[in-house]
Amino acid sequence: MAKEGSIVVVDDNKGILTALQMLLSATFRNVITLSSPNNLIYTLQREKIDMVLLDMNFTSGLNNGNEGLFWLKEIKKHAPSVHVVLFTAYAEIDLAVRGIKEGASDFIVKPWDNDKLLTVLTGIMNKRKSVPKQKKEENCTVDFFWGDSPAMQRVRSYIEKVAKTDATILITGENGTGKGLLANEIHRLSLRNKAPMVHVDMGAITETLFESELFGHVKGAFTDARTDRTGKFEEANNGSLFLDEIGNLSYQLQSKLLTAIQQRSIVRVGSNQLIPVSARLICATNQNLQDMVSKSLFREDLLYRINTIHVEIPPLRERPKDIVPLAEQFIQKYATRYNRDVQVLTKEAKAKLTAHSWDGNIRELEHTMEKAVIICESETLGEDDFHLARKKESATITSVSTLEEMEKIMIQKSMDKQHGNLSAVASELGISRQTLYNKMKKYEL
Known part of the structure; x- marks a missing residue:
């Protein structure tokens, strides 16, 4: 078999470099070894490199893996097409999983098995040749999952009735239940679905930037306002505006939001011109807004404005029949994203997943399935492939x-x-x- 590809091995252990030089030279056309990552970027710029096998630690006494993650980001910044395989100790597997989320193609655990290492590396090389660059992300998204539980079927029936109206909708539920996904589904089912849906994380907007973010500003309105800027309300005109985590909005800013909703118009910062806007408002929170009203933390008049239709998403623990089907969707999503052949949950694995409390709801389930797909070494996920958090x-x-x-x-x-x-x-x-x-x-x- 003809040798193909060029690989750089970065490890501070010279014995490992020598062993890998001998092993990989039989498969790769060019094998470059580096005992330090300091010259790595220069090497990538000078040579035509297909892959980097990167150790996670280089400084004596440090074993937290942060160096490996740093150099992974540097490789992806300077040579984004180069595949990176992380070389890690068993205790650093969680870091390696994080590395894959940040762009690594795979990881190898030390001490390694020669046949497995070669299988992983040559497999990546073969996919590099045969898979179009954009295929990796095809079909990776998971649409809103209604499930078969009676509670979610009631929500579905309600949403299908109200989505086609312009009524303001408030979605409540615990963290991780899929409030954002439901908002997207409402927009998709609405008569405004040809126009954009604009997402605003209210908890992430600082008070000083609130008006600029939501209402926009004109050039010269403040020091850094070098050009006119359209706010989120205008961006969502004729579409939907999703205000996530609305319970995190300070009392002072709630009045400004209320004014815009009542008048159905906004004024850009630095301007006096009233701009009409027509956006269907969808809000979400994990907090009890009525309780916040009683404690003078949320305006009652604003609550009335955003609460024409109220939808509560039940937590995952109250819909156990939906856990396995959701898990299987996430397996498909992440098997596609990470080029894994994982396909099946064993009977024991299904029982373990169903029995778990899932305090983090769908978000926790998705994270668990992503990690399991990354680590799994076969087509089947068993109960031992899931390390579930305690309550x-x-x-x-x-x-x-x-x-x-x-x-x-x-x-x-x-x-x-x-x-x-x-x-x-x-x-x-x-x-x-x-x-x-x-x-x-x-x-x-």
Whole structure:
């Protein structure tokens, strides 16, 4: 068989470099070994390289894998077409999974098996030759999943009736239940589906940029306003405007949003011109807005405006019949994305997934399936391929090993105590709501 392709091996262990030089030279046309990643980018720019086999750690005493992730990003920035396979110790598999999410093609666990290593590398080379660049992302999206549970069928019947109207809809439900996906489905079923649906994460907008983001601004309105800018309301004109996490909006900004909704018009920052807008409003939150109203944290008049139609998405634990079908959709999605041959869940695996509480709902299930697809080495996923998190209540500060874990637990405990009221949580923890929101994103709370 003719030798094909060029590979760079980066590892600080000279014994490993020598062994891989001998092994890979029988398969690859060109094998380059580097004991440090410092010259890696230069090598990629000078040579025609197809693949990099990259170690995760290079500095003595450091074994957190961050160096490998850093160099992975550098490779993808300077040579995005080059495939990267991560070389990792068994204890770093979670980092390797994170690396695949950030663009690595696969990972090899040390100590490696020669036949398996060659199978992985040559498999990537063959796919590089035969698969069009854009095919990898085809059919990777998962549409809104209604399922067969009675609760979701009631939601479906309700949505199909109201979607074709222009009524404002409020979607509530726990984190990870698919509120954003349902909003997309409402827009798809609406009479406005030929126009855009604009998504706004209300918790991620700072107070100083709120008006500019939603209403736009004119050139010179403030220091960095170098050109006119269209706001989200105008972008969604004749379409739908989805305001996610609306419960995170401060009381002061709620009045500005209410004015725009009532007048069906906006004024760009720095202008006096009234601009009419026609956007169907869809809002979502995981908080109890009526409870927030009683505590003067949310405007009652705004709640009336956004709550013409109220839809509650039930948590996944209340619809166990939907767990396996959803899991199978995610298997298909990530098997396509990561070029895996995983196809089947065993009977035992289905039972394990169905019995789990899924406190993180569909988001947790999707993350679990993605990780399992990446790590699985066969076409079948068994019960041992899933390492499911324990219930949040079982976590204690005495059992954590890092400051980040402790911080996550403290935030979760405060959220439970305050029943999801983020303003109260931020106040209790002594941080701003924006900082709290960023940390919730980081820890997937």
